[in-house]
Amino acid sequence: MKLNKNSKRRKELVAIAARLFCNQGYETTTVRMLADAMGIKSGSLFHHFNDKQEILYAVIESGMLHAIEIAQQALAITQTPKKRLYVLARAHLSTLLEDRDAHVVAIYEWRSLTQESRNLLVKLRDAYEANWCTVINECSEAGLLQGDQSLHRHLALGALNWTVQWYKPEGQLNPDTLAEVLVAMVLREKN
Amino acid sequence: MKLNKNSKRRKELVAIAARLFCNQGYETTTVRMLADAMGIKSGSLFHHFNDKQEILYAVIESGMLHAIEIAQQALAITQTPKKRLYVLARAHLSTLLEDRDAHVVAIYEWRSLTQESRNLLVKLRDAYEANWCTVINECSEAGLLQGDQSLHRHLALGALNWTVQWYKPEGQLNPDTLAEVLVAMVLREKN
DNA sequence: CACAAAACCGAGCAAGCGCTAGTTAACCTA
DNA sequence: TAGGTTAACTAGCGCTTGCTCGGTTTTGTG
Numbered sequence: 010m011k012l013n014k015n016s017k018r019r020k021e022l023v024a025i026a027a028r029l030f031c032n033q034g035y036e037t038t039t040v041r042m043l044a045d046a047m048g049i050k051s052g053s054l055f056h057h058f059n060d061k062q063e064i065l066y067a068v069i070e071s072g073m074l075h076a077i078e079i080a081q082q083a084l085a086i087t088q089t090p091k092k093r094l095y096v097l098a099r100a101h102l103s104t105l106l107e108d109r110d111a112h113v114v115a116i117y118e119w120r121s122l123t124q125e126s127r128n129l130l131v132k133l134r135d136a137y138e139a140n141w142c143t144v145i146n147e148c149s150e151a152g153l154l155q156g157d158q159s160l161h162r163h164l165a166l167g168a169l170n171w172t173v174q175w176y177k178p179e180g181q182l183n184p185d186t187l188a189e190v191l192v193a194m195v196l197r198e199k200n
Numbered sequence: 201m202k203l204n205k206n207s208k209r210r211k212e213l214v215a216i217a218a219r220l221f222c223n224q225g226y227e228t229t230t231v232r233m234l235a236d237a238m239g240i241k242s243g244s245l246f247h248h249f250n251d252k253q254e255i256l257y258a259v260i261e262s263g264m265l266h267a268i269e270i271a272q273q274a275l276a277i278t279q280t281p282k283k284r285l286y287v288l289a290r291a292h293l294s295t296l297l298e299d300r301d302a303h304v305v306a307i308y309e310w311r312s313l314t315q316e317s318r319n320l321l322v323k324l325r326d327a328y329e330a331n332w333c334t335v336i337n338e339c340s341e342a343g344l345l346q347g348d349q350s351l352h353r354h355l356a357l358g359a360l361n362w363t364v365q366w367y368k369p370e371g372q373l374n375p376d377t378l379a380e381v382l383v384a385m386v387l388r389e390k391n
Numbered sequence: 392c393a394c395a396a397a398a399c400c401g402a403g404c405a406a407g408c409g410c411t412a413g414t415t416a417a418c419c420t421a
Numbered sequence: 422t423a424g425g426t427t428a429a430c431t432a433g434c435g436c437t438t439g440c441t442c443g444g445t446t447t448t449g450t451g
Contacts, residue, residue, distance in 0.1 A: 018428080034311055036227035040409060052411080053429050061409065117308055120225055155390065160373065160381060163366050164359040171358025182351065190351060197388045199346065209398080231439060243441075244399045252439065398447070408437070415430070421423090 019057050019067075022047055027068045027110035035065055035118040065118060066126045072111025073133040076104040080140050090147040094195065097144050099188040101169050106178055113173055141166065145195075153196050165195050203248060210248050210258070213238055218259045218301035226256055226309040256309060257317045263302025264324040267295040271331050281338040285386065288335050290379040292360050297369055304364055332357065336386075344387050356386050 013019065025046050029038045040061055044051040058064050083096040105112050115130075122130065141162050148154050154161060168191060178184065193200040204210065216237050220229045231252055235242040249255050274287040296303050306321075313321065332353050339345050345352060359382060369375065384391040 013427090016427095034227065036225065037312070039407080041407090049428085050430060051409085052431075055410065056428060121228070156381070157373070160378075163362065164382065164385060167359040167362025167365070168355040169358070171354065171362060174358070175354050182348070187351075190347070191355065193388065194355060194385050197384065197390050199388050204397085207397090230437080232437095240398080241400055242439085243401075246440065247398060392451105394450095396447105396449085398445100400443105400445070402442095404439105404441080406438080409435100411434080412432090413430105416428090418427080419425090 016057075020071075022054075022057055023064070023067045023071055024110075026064045027072075027108075027114060030065065030068060030114045030118060031110035035114070035121045062121065062123055062126065065114070065121060066130070068111050069115045069118075069122070069130055070133065072104070072108045072115055073130065073137060075108055076101075076112075077133065077137050079104050080137065084140060084144070090144065090151045090153060091192065091196065093144045094148055095188055095192045097140060098165070098169065098191050099184065101166075102172065102184045102188055105169070105173060106184065109173065112170075116170065116173070138162070138166075148196065161195055165191065168194070203250065207248075211262075213245075213248055214255070214258045214262055215301075217255045218263075218299075218305060221256065221259060221305045221309060222301035226305070226312045253312065253314055253317065256305070256312060257321070259302050260306045260309075260313070260321055261324065263295070263299045263306055264321065264328060266299055267292075267303075268324065268328050270295050271328065275331060275335070281335065281342045281344060282383065282387065284335045285339055286379055286383045288331060289356070289360065289382050290375065292357075293363065293375045293379055296360070296364060297375065300364065303361075307361065307364070329353070329357075339387065352386055356382065359385070 026038075026043055029043060029046055033042075040054055041051045043064070044054050047054070054064075058067070079100045080097060083100040084093055087093045087096045119127070142158070145154070145158050145162050145165075149158055172187070176182070176187070190200060192198075217229075217234055220234060220237055224233075231245055232242045234255070235245050238245070245255075249258070270291045271288060274291040275284055278284045278287045310318070333349070336345070336349050336353050336356075340349055363378070367373070367378070381391060383389075
């Protein structure tokens with residue numbers, strides 16, 4: 010049995026699975042729950058995916074691919090180091106908000122992936138974080154920040170990723186301002 | 201059947217459960233695995249806990265109670281706002297390292313708690329975060345930082361909590377320095 | 392040393408789990 | 422309209438899960 014990984018139907022199912030995995034967790038979401046939400050019977054699920062873990066993989070992969078795309082686009086049209094740091098942070102927030110389900114799942118359900126799946130996704134994550142390495146290095150060379158670059162990167166990404174725990178886009182704080190504050194924090198500028 | 205919540209044996213079991221929940225996740229850790237690691241049979245587990253979820257609750261509660269204790273101690277003997285921010289960050293890192301298992305579980309397995317358990321633990325979390333509210337307000341009144349205090353708190357706690365993802369205490373970076381960098385970041389000071 | 396309390400054992404139940412097998416129905420294309 | 426492809430269905434297998442319960446052993450104490 011071979012599956013069509015790019016089928017339109019499959020993409021719909023992945024989005025539905027992302028929602029359930031995000032809300033209830035991977036392990037507590039049964040294939041029957043997934044099938045119900047998809048409007049099919051549980052057996053039919055395995056026409057689209059080889060097993061349950063493959064659905065989890067597909068959810069996380071889709072979120073990461075989209076994140077990489079958005080970040081590359083933002084950096085391609087931006088020149089100065091400080092602005093590049095800003096658009097990267099802003100892009101990070103965008104993906105965190107747009108594909109919130111997928112990214113929450115990536116953070117919380119990582120350990121339910123097989124080792125093989127993890128290895129593949131680590132490559133995607135590294136490809137994404139390479140953007141951060143580049144931009145932080147640019148800021149460093151421009152004299153905008155001092156010290157351990159990987160430490161700056163980890164602290165910045167930590168502060169950003171933690172926003173899924175508390176940030177509500179319908180509140181007073183908008184993502185643009187949030188990204189600005191984060192840049193000011195990393196570059197030690199009053200704002 | 202009434203259980204002794206403060207029994208010594210129970211505390212040992214909670215520490216063992218924390219380790220398993222941290223390494224494999226709550227849902228994928230079976231009561232049989234727990235019992236094995238504890239050196240008893242699965243049925244005997246329910247002599248100490250009413251149900252599996254109660255073990256999860258006990259793990260998280262113990263971590264939070266310890267964190268509150270450490271933070272209070274650190275603040276009790278420290279005066280100036282900047283130093284208080286430092287010792288609070290340093291205490292946060294200490295608990296994150298000493299009770300790593302419990303805190304990882306608190307972050308990742310929150311959703312497996314019953315609503316009732318969550319409500320109880322939210323009170324503990326609020327009690328802990330009240331320290332951060334206080335100290336950040338002190339820094340603000342001393343003119344050390346400007347702007348939205350809760351935003352500063354969320355970004356700082358995010359950067360700190362994310363350390364469980366990457367920080368290895370056996371590496372070059374020691375916790376003291378890490379806490380210093382974090383304070384500098386929050387207060388926008390070069391370091 | 393008696394005896395209550397605490398800790399543990401061993402067997403197993405009822406429910407739910409991921410997944411499979413075999414089949415049917417709708418749709419496209421030659 | 423025949424043949425193939427895709428997507429869905431029904432039914433249920435084999436196993437694991439959290440948890441129960443009656444009985445037994447160990448431990449602490451007056």
